[in-house]
Amino acid sequence: MSTEVRDEDENAAELKIGEEFLKSKCLMNCEIARILDHKYDQLQQMSDDATNQISQVFEKSMQYVKRCSRYKNPDAVRQVREVLSRYKLAEFELCVLGNLCPETVEEAIAIVPSIKSKGRKLEDDAIEKMLHDLSLIKKFE
Amino acid sequence: MFFHITLERNMQLHPRHFGPHLRDKLVAKLMKDVEGTCSGRHGFVVAITGVEDIGKGLIREGTGFVTFPVKYQAVVFRPFKGEILEAVVTMVNKMGFFAEAGPVQIFVSNHLIPDDMEFQSGDMPNYTTSDGSVKIQKDSEVRLKIIGTRVDATEIFCIGTIKDDFLGVINDPGATA
Numbered sequence: 414m415s416t417e418v419r420d421e422d423e424n425a426a427e428l429k430i431g432e433e434f435l436k437s438k439c440l441m442n443c444e445i446a447r448i449l450d451h452k453y454d455q456l457q458q459m460s461d462d463a464t465n466q467i468s469q470v471f472e473k474s475m476q477y478v479k480r481c482s483r484y485k486n487p488d489a490v491r492q493v494r495e496v497l498s499r500y501k502l503a504e505f506e507l508c509v510l511g512n513l514c515p516e517t518v519e520e521a522i523a524i525v526p527s528i529k530s531k532g533r534k535l536e537d538d539a540i541e542k543m544l545h546d547l548s549l550i551k552k553f554e
Numbered sequence: 555m556f557f558h559i560t561l562e563r564n565m566q567l568h569p570r571h572f573g574p575h576l577r578d579k580l581v582a583k584l585m586k587d588v589e590g591t592c593s594g595r596h597g598f599v600v601a602i603t604g605v606e607d608i609g610k611g612l613i614r615e616g617t618g619f620v621t622f623p624v625k626y627q628a629v630v631f632r633p634f635k636g637e638i639l640e641a642v643v644t645m646v647n648k649m650g651f652f653a654e655a656g657p658v659q660i661f662v663s664n665h666l667i668p669d670d671m672e673f674q675s676g677d678m679p680n681y682t683t684s685d686g687s688v689k690i691q692k693d694s695e696v697r698l699k700i701i702g703t704r705v706d707a708t709e710i711f712c713i714g715t716i717k718d719d720f721l722g723v724i725n726d727p728g729a730t731a
Binding site: 425426429444466474478515 | 591601629697
């Protein structure tokens with residue numbers, strides 16, 4: 414299993430999360446909240462005794478994403494992804510930024526160090542513009 | 555972090571289910587077997603969102619069971635070392651505190667809590683700065699960094715830190731905001 418990342422080599426700060434996860438779609442908490450809500454409704458329609466089918470993992474995830482989502486409005490969620498995807502970020506970086514909504518450039522670099530790693534051309538100005546766009550979405554939500 | 559990934563699994567089905575509803579049976583069994591489980595490689599399987607492909611079944615000799623390779627998409631939660639995320643504090647004691655981020659439990663030892671925060675016992679144990687401006691107690695939301703993961707057969711457990719820039723309490727449930 415060559416694609417598997419051993420625990421010792423794994424480091425999200427350097428974007429070492431394994432090829433499999435790098436290639437996969439990464440989702441922000443607010444997006445997960447919508448998916449799980451939809452699934453929850455489906456489960457309830459399917460049977461009256463929905464509580465039996467809902468796993469603890471599902472329930473905890475749902476509570477968590479509802480509590481830790483920055484954007485509630487579906488349109489805002491879409492806009493966040495659209496804005497962030499203009500900046501050539503990896504999926505993982507995009508979602509960390511979308512989840513945590515940093516306010517300053519230093520904060521953004523601290524939570525996603527990989528955006529400043531070598532070979533990347535994201536200047537501070539660009540990061541600042543990105544954060545500004547994000548805060549606008551939040552303001553007009 | 556939550557991911558939407560494609561996974562594969564070999565499903566064994568009893569011959570009594572063979573018939574017009576074979577696919578439905580297979581999907582229902584897949585959900586029952588997989589949702590809520592956890593593996594070290596893919597993390598916690600939160601929900602199956604779709605079945606991509608069901609391959610040709612293979613009869614197992616002697617039992618009559620048929621094995622189907624099933625390709626499906628699922629929402630998984632997989633914590634990574636170095637990842638920064640928000641978590642909700644569930645328990646505080648003098649050793650440190652436990653927090654939850656979705657299905658995963660994270661322990662933050664008192665060595666990884668800033669030195670200016672002191673443990674206060676009582677019926678609401680907490681960590682407080684000397685001036686009392688910042689407090690970590692049950693139900694606080696904290697931003698932390700995962701520095702280690704331990705994988706069990708059925709669980710992933712994480713060690714976190716809040717001793718770094720831009721980490722720590724986000725909101726304080728006790729404060730009147």
